Amino acid sequence: MAFTLTTGAPALVIGGPPRVNLMPRAEVERRQRSGLLRRWLWGLVAALAVVVLAVAAAFVLQAAAAVRLVTEQARTTTLLSQIAELQPVSKKLALQDELSGFRSQAMATDLVWSNLVGAVEPALPAGVSLTGFALVPGGAPVGDDPTAELGASGQLTLTSTAPTEIVAVVRSLREVPGIRTVDVWSAQSDEAGFAYTLRITYNQSFYTGAYAAEVTE
Structure with missing residues (x-):
């Protein structure tokens, strides 16, 4: 018979079966x-x-x-x-x-020369004819305003059978659109009549611009 003793500490079992690790x-x-x-x-x-x-x-x-x-x-x-x-x-x-x-x-300075001549002839008085010209293109376009840039320039030869007030002719030519300057270079006469040489400059509005437009496309 086993007895248990309680004293406030862990329980102590007395009289249990013995256990031995053999x-x-x-x-x-x-x-x-x-x-x-x-x-x-x-x-x-x-x-x-x-x-x-x-x-x-x-x-x-x-x-x-x-x-x-x-x-x-x-x-x-x-x-x-x-x-x-x-x-x-x-x-x-x-x-x-x-x-x-x-x-x-x-071809930036491509010109139709007949357009240059055609701009002058309507401004000539009766009896005065354009019989010759020596023109060269100007520089290539550098801006967007062709009227502000120098184009073709050179000389025009006018002839008449009677004396002509050449100063009035020059003033008339200066009013033509596309012409920048016109001055008298020389005047002479012979048995055939009278001949006047004018110095003239155009702006670049006469340039065709055909090849530049083609490249842009």
Whole structure:
């Protein structure tokens, strides 16, 4: 029969069945070592599994990257071959642009000479004729206002069978649109009649601008 003594401290059981650990200490230590070894083995297996999974994932990613690389390389090769096929066309277009630019510069002062003569003749009085001219183009256009830039210039030859008030003719010519300046250079007479040489300058409104417009398009 068991008795329990209570004194305010942890209960002390008196008279219970005796308990004795008869397992040898060597066996206890062996079992502890076995448990520790099993835990280490499971840990090692888990670590190896993680490594295998990581390696497999890296291999899959590398294989996908290799496939993408091969695809991009094939695409690049195709594009390079297409560019090589277009090089002759590109060279021709570049040459065409170069020639168009050169023609635009060379023909920037393109004139219809009959327009210069046609601007003078209506302002001449009766009996006075325009019988000759020596004109050269001016500079290339540099601004947006052709009336402000110097165009063609040179000399006009007027003839008449009777004396002519040449100063009045000059004043009349100065009022013609497109003419900048007119001055008397010389006057002479002979048995055939009277001849007057005028110095004249036009503005650039007489330039056709045909080639510049073509390049702009």
